[in-house]
Amino acid sequence: MFTIYKKELKSYFLSPIGYIAVGLFLAVYSTFFFLTTIQFGAVDLGNLYYATARYGLLLIVPILTMRMFAEERKNGTEQLLLTSPRSITAIVLGKFLAAVTVVLITLVISLIYFVIISFFGKANIVTVLVTMLGFLLLGMAAISFGMFASSITENQIIAAIITIAFLVIPWFLPDINTAFSRINLMDMFMKFTYGLISIKDLVSLLSFTGMCTLVTILFMKRRKTVK
């Protein structure tokens, strides 16, 4: 698993994809920082992360996940991976963790804003760290779904569109159907931004991630027999 993780992470930063993802995240984050903190003097880092999650993840998750399996399938390098003595589980987890690491890197960089705020006043480090934990969990959930989307097609654009749709539809959810509004990932993230770790939300996000990862593994295994 570590071998694949290492190679995938390297590939992110050998191509522009890794830099674009990090750059986009920071661009979105900085925009909200400017709009709220600088223009209105409002200091609510939790809220900043919430807004970034809503718009930023929409941009960076598809970029990170669309290539995962679709590109390998299209280029045929999938054959190299799947005929190596590595298990499908190790391959899927390696790729998943590499994408999560890119999100983690951007989160660490975003600590700059905490430092800036601390310079002018007292910011609560615990709240920020809890928010980041929530952001990471939310990112993992979104990435696992994107990974699944990438595993079902050899077209990266289709994989990206499925992922974007998945992230956008919840925006309109309460209007469309109230029954489904309970499974909105963004709502699960909400409490983290107040500095609260809700076990319910934590478990929900983790189990969603686990489910998508498992479905990806099963799907890749099944493909061997039907392909």
Add this chain to the structure above:
Amino acid sequence: MIEVKNVTKKYGSVTAVDNISFEVKDGEVVGFLGPNGAGKSTTMNMITGFIEPTEGQIIINGKDISKKERKAKKEIGYMPENVPLYYELTVKEFVTYMAELKFVKRQARKEEVAKVLKETGLEDVQKKLIRNLSRGYKQRVSLAGALVGNPAVIILDEPTVGLDPKQITEIRALIKELGKKHTVILSTHILSEVSQICEKVVIINKGKIIAVDTPENLEKKTKEANGISVTVEDPKNNMKNLKNNIPEIESIEMVKDNKDGTKQFMITSNAEVDLRKKLFEVLPKQDITIFELKKTESTLEDAFIKLIDTKKEEKK
């Protein structure tokens, strides 16, 4: 040793490979021969565990590829068709990655990678990005990826497609060299390749095996008549009456009337007799001057076309 037992692969209602069985012994170089779309790649993908057979069993050195996947895959080095590679990596990075994937131990990795790069002649380009390499080099990188980790079995899917003649000769020499230490299966639709490199040929057509033999035997088996091609100067037109002097001759046919006064004939006889000696004795006595005399060999090409055609007729 590779055992393929009653393997069938179906894609929906289409049967790509239909109940095939064969064995490859240790150290053999086996050519998998067939027209495009015969099921060569499907079979290779099944042997390497990339796809699962619908029915049947594939055993690599005693390990079933479906049941003991990991152990069986460790025995195999695979170079897929169309040479898939990670273009963003350098040659060395790629080969190292393949070594890591195949569980080559950390201490031995550097040495193993250097050895394989040397074997495949990639030392000079090892720091180059794969993206920037020519087709021939990409092919070698792919081959290096298959060789790294010293697998017992090496499977090459159309290893010489898209190469220039010089590169083809080089790759063939390399494969021959590999055959000394490894079991090699290669697929191709180029027949001369098989007669040059392989000790055994498996001919496959429309998902079925139609022959398994050595290239020489196949050539012999499919040969029905002995043909001799002669070019002669025959001012008195005596060639027509040659049958009277040599009764073993079955037929004489003029192939070509050259403008310089010579004519080319094709003489056939039963497979058992060699007419060459008699022709040398008889023709001068008939005032015929021999310019050229040559036994025609039936090639693997003939064998191949014949085998495929006979199977078609059987069906009818």
